[in-house]
Structures are given as C-alpha cells and as structure tokens.
Amino acid sequence: MAIKLFGAVGSTATLRVKACLAEKGLEYEFVNVDMSKQEHKSPEFLSRNPFGQVPAFEDGDLKLFESRAITQYLAHTYTDKGTDLIIKDPKQMAILAVWIEVESQKFEPASSKLAWELAYKPMFGMTTDEAVVEENEKKLEQVLDVYESRLSESKYLGGESFTLTDLHHLPNIKYLMGTQTKKVFDARPHVSAWAADILSRPAWVKATTT
Amino acid sequence: MATPPVKVYGPALSTAVSRVLVCLLEKDVPFQLVPVSMAKLEHKKPDYIKMQPFGQVPAFQDEDITLFESRAICRYIAEKYPNKGTAGLFGTNPLVKASIDQWLEAESQSFNPPSSVLTFQLVFASRMKLKQDEALIKQNEAKLVKVLDVYENRLESSRYLAGDEFTFADLSHLPNTQYLVDKTDRAELFTSRKNVSRWWSEISTRTAWKKVVEMQNA
Numbered sequence: 001m002a003i004k005l006f007g008a009v010g011s012t013a014t015l016r017v018k019a020c021l022a023e024k025g026l027e028y029e030f031v032n033v034d035m036s037k038q039e040h041k042s043p044e045f046l047s048r049n050p051f052g053q054v055p056a057f058e059d060g061d062l063k064l065f066e067s068r069a070i071t072q073y074l075a076h077t078y079t080d081k082g083t084d085l086i087i088k089d090p091k092q093m094a095i096l097a098v099w100i101e102v103e104s105q106k107f108e109p110a111s112s113k114l115a116w117e118l119a120y121k122p123m124f125g126m127t128t129d130e131a132v133v134e135e136n137e138k139k140l141e142q143v144l145d146v147y148e149s150r151l152s153e154s155k156y157l158g159g160e161s162f163t164l165t166d167l168h169h170l171p172n173i174k175y176l177m178g179t180q181t182k183k184v185f186d187a188r189p190h191v192s193a194w195a196a197d198i199l200s201r202p203a204w205v206k207a208t209t210t
Numbered sequence: 211m212a213t214p215p216v217k218v219y220g221p222a223l224s225t226a227v228s229r230v231l232v233c234l235l236e237k238d239v240p241f242q243l244v245p246v247s248m249a250k251l252e253h254k255k256p257d258y259i260k261m262q263p264f265g266q267v268p269a270f271q272d273e274d275i276t277l278f279e280s281r282a283i284c285r286y287i288a289e290k291y292p293n294k295g296t297a298g299l300f301g302t303n304p305l306v307k308a309s310i311d312q313w314l315e316a317e318s319q320s321f322n323p324p325s326s327v328l329t330f331q332l333v334f335a336s337r338m339k340l341k342q343d344e345a346l347i348k349q350n351e352a353k354l355v356k357v358l359d360v361y362e363n364r365l366e367s368s369r370y371l372a373g374d375e376f377t378f379a380d381l382s383h384l385p386n387t388q389y390l391v392d393k394t395d396r397a398e399l400f401t402s403r404k405n406v407s408r409w410w411s412e413i414s415t416r417t418a419w420k421k422v423v424e425m426q427n428a
Contacts (some may be wrong), residue, residue, distance in 0.1 A: 066315035101279035
C-alpha cells in the first residue's frame with residue numbers, strides 16, 4: 001500500500017493523522033510502533049523521524065514526520081477525495097491558516113500538558129502535578145474565551161465549514177473530555193457545541209475505533 | 211509615494227514581529243511598521259484586540275484583510291507575492307512544500323518552545339525587572355540541546371533544513387536564534403555545532419535579516 005502510517009495507539013499526534021486519513025477516505029497501512037519497547041528510538045525509526053517521536057508517514061517515495069505537516073500534505077494533495085479540509089479562496093484560506101496556527105501555538109501547549117497530567121500520567125501510575133494542572137487550566141481558559149467569541153461569529157474555527165484547524169483539535173479534546181478539564185469546555189456554550197459537533201463526526205469515530 | 215497598504219503592528223524587537231518583517235523584506239514587499247507600545251498596554255486595548263483577539267503582537271493588515279499569528283502572516287505574504295523577491299519560501303512543488311512544512315512544524319513544536327523560554331529568561335526578564343527562573347532555564351536548555359543535535363545531524367547532509375534552498379523553515383528560526391547568539395552567553399549552543407554554526411552563519415547574514423537586526427537595534 002502506498003500510504004503507511006507509523007504510530008502508536010493512544011498517541012494524540014498519531015490520532016491527528018488517522019483523523020485526516022479517515023476524513024479523506026484514504027486507505028493506508030498502519031504500522032504499530034511499540035513505545036514500551038523503545039521502538040521509537042530505534043535507528044530504523046529515527047531514520048523516519050529524527051526526533052524519535054510518533055507518527056512517521058510514507059506516501060510512495062515521500063517520507064514525512066510532524067502530524068500537522070502530514071495532515072497539510074494530505075489536505076492539499078487529495079483535494080478530490082473525501083472532506084474538503086482546506087479552502088480554495090485565497091483570502092478565506094489565509095484566515096484558515098491563522099486558526100491552524102492558533103491551534104498549534106495556543107491550544108496545543110496548554111491542552112497537551114493537561115492531557116499528560118490528567119489522562120496519561122494516571123494510566124502509567126504516575127502522580128499528577130496539581131500546580132501544572134492549575135497553571136495550564138488557566139491558560140486554556142484564556143484560549144477558550146477567544147474561541148467562544150470566534151465561534152459565536154463563525155460556525156467552525158476556520159470559517160463556515162469543518163476544516164483542518166478543527167480537525168487538529170480533536171485528539172487533545174478527546175482526552176480532556178475524560179478529565180476534570182471537561183468543565184472548561186462545558187462552561188462555554190459555543191465551544192461546547194463545537195466540540196460536541198466535531199467529536200461526533202463519523203470519520204473521527206472511525207479513527208478512534210479502528 | 212503612497213503609504214504602503216501592508217501594515218505590521220508591533221515592535222521590531224518582538225521575535226514574532228521580526229519573523230513577519232524578515233519575510234516582507236525577503237519578498238521585497240513594501241510595508242508600514244505601526245508602533246504598538248506594549249509598556250502602555252496598547253496591545254490589550256479594544257481596538258487592537260479587534261485585530262488580534264489574544265492581545266499579542268504582531269497584527270497585520272493588507273487592504274481589506276486582517277491577520278495574526280506570524281507564521282500564518284508569512285504564508286499569506288508568500289502566497290500573494292509569489293514572483294517578488296526570494297522565490298520558493300514555501301516551495302513550488304508538493305514534495306518540497308511537504309518537506310518545508312515538516313521542518314516548519316519541527317520549529318513550531320520542538321525548537322520554538324524551549325528557545326522562546328530561554329530568550330525570555332536570558333534577554334527580556336532582566337529588562338523587565340523580573341527574576342530569572344534558573345530551573346526553567348536549565349530545563350529548557352536541555353530540551354534545546356536535543357533539538358540542536360537533530361539539526362546538527364540533518365544539516366550534515368542538507369544545506370538548509372528542508373533541502374538545498376533557503377526556505378521559510380530556516381527563516382522561522384531567525385528571531386529566537388539571533389537573541390540567543392547575540393544577546394546571551396549561550397551562543398555556543400549554536401556555534402559549537404559545526405553544521406548548525408555553518409547554517410546559522412549563512413541564514414543570519416542574508417540582507418533581509420541584517421536589515422531587521424538594524425531595525426531592532428535602532
């Protein structure tokens with residue numbers, strides 16, 4: 001198969017790419033990287049991702065790492081397949097690009113630290129650092145206040161349709177909804193409705209259950 | 211001469227503002243730099259928030275479009291002016307584009323966080339009369355070292371990060387690295403690594419970046 005995804009079950013970055021592949025309706029081979037056996041630090045894997053992180057990706061001769069570079073590649077390459085995850089109009093695409101950066105620069109840092117403390121650490125029998133949780137919930141609240149305002153004027157973050165920026169949020173939101181941080185989303189009606197909407201997309205359900 | 215339609219709001223000293231400035235200069239796009247006094251909290255005022263809802267610099271306007279987030283602004287500039295100035299900053303074919311996006315994400319996710327913390331702690335904290343956090347500095351230096359080791363390896367076989375040409379993936383590293391090399395005692399993080407040092411030398415001596423540094427030191 002031309003498309004191969006090298007990733008780990010439970011990795012948010014791997015899920016980000018799986019979500020994109022599902023939205024585009026693309027067939028691919030999933031190669032499991034067993035992180036408990038340090039497979040992500042093996043010389044073979046490091047040749048695919050020199051940072052020793054999942055996922056890594058292949059499409060024929062093209063090899064890529066960084067989930068958001070992979071999703072952008074898929075969205076721009078397979079424009080005739082599945083959901084349109086980008087916007088053709090240059091001005092609207094420019095606005096979408098802004099909100100893609102917002103997820104990357106603002107939402108990801110706070111939400112990933114919270115997911116690590118509240119969702120992953122308990123799974124590994126590690127102790128949650130409450131100070132980190134408090135600090136990052138405050139940061140997340142400030143970010144989601146901006147989202148609340150944005151989503152009161154725009155159906156989705158990037159515009160009137162579901163696009164790459166909404167998709168990029170899915171993995172971290174999924175994990176946070178299973179923790180105390182859910183309340184931060186619930187307290188903001190537009191954010192809450194948007195989260196519920198994107199979490200119920202059939203492609204997302206497929207990505208998280210297969 | 212008419213006022214350029216392109217406006218960048220924010221001080222040249224800001225790393226994010228300087229990222230946009232170097233992009234505009236590389237692309238030969240005339241612009242107006244509109245000062246925003248952060249000391250006077252101008253970036254938190256309602257008129258500014260309308261442009262940048264997070265109350266940060268830069269904000270950007272070009273005719274009827276308003277944008278924020280420096281990397282998104284740079285994409286817009288390269289897209290709108292493909293035939294001006296330096297070509298191919300974001301790649302001209304899909305495979306090159308993908309490689310640039312990959313190393314740009316590496317900058318965003320792996321290089322930017324620790325280098326931003328170090329820049330703030332080692333350059334701006336004392337200017338703002340704030341106490342340096344030694345633990346935070348140590349933690350982030352350790353993270354940055356790991357990233358620079360990856361870059362050192364990459365740049366052994368590649369002239370620039372994404373390939374043989376200078377691209378936005380390289381450009382995006384200029385702001386933080388300039389501060390760390392020029393204004394701190396941690397320059398050796400970069401200069402002690404043969405390939406990183408060579409790469410830094412090449413990208414930092416480009417005319418456009420030298421002009422931005424002049425603006426920062428003015």
